[in-house]
């Protein structure tokens with residue numbers, strides 16, 4: 014049983030690495046292609062254009078320059094790497110984040126739901142996953158796990174399952190919606206070559222996200238099983 018599990022994990026790991034490498038190649042290419050406008054003006058344009066799609070006027074929206082591109086639903090911040098960047102990659106990444114902002118704020122229900130799942134998933138990433146990784150390294154395999162550790166881990170694995178379902182169910186659907194909004198805008202405002210490139214790049218981002226989520230979804234239950242049920246046989 015652990016062997017089949019392990020082979021599955023290795024297989025998904027390889028797929029994750031491949032999708033990551035291909036996505037990085039596209040990012041690299043996207044950074045070499047430049048457009049006549051910067052990504053910040055593209056962001057302003059899509060936000061103005063889609064103003065009516067929002068549930069209410071977002072007076073607290075903040076747009077900042079940061080190391081990574083992201084949209085933070087709790088703080089209502091869109092972060093982009095460089096306001097002045099004219100590269101295709103900067104445009105694609107910026108429009109994707111604008112897509113998150115527009116999709117999440119399209120209704121009160123979706124905003125509530127997304128804020129909730131963000132908190133659940135953040136706790137999972139910051140506490141639950143590190144707990145399993147640390148347990149795997151720190152456990153005394155000769156003595157085996159204590160009852161207390163076993164109880165905590167069982168609660169954690171149930172929480173992990175719940176957070177993972179949320180990430181698959183809402184997270185993946187949200188990634189797709191954000192890219193679709195970005196892609197619709199690109200189709201109408203950029204030339205065909207950029208549109209084709211964007212389509213492939215967004216698909217690769219999605220795959221990268223999907224395989225990474227899948228890898229974690231399989232690897233953590235594997236650690237749990239090995240530590241608490243099979244450690245004697247390894």
Ligand SMILES: [Zn+2]
Pocket residue numbers: 109113188191
């Ligand atoms: Zn995204």
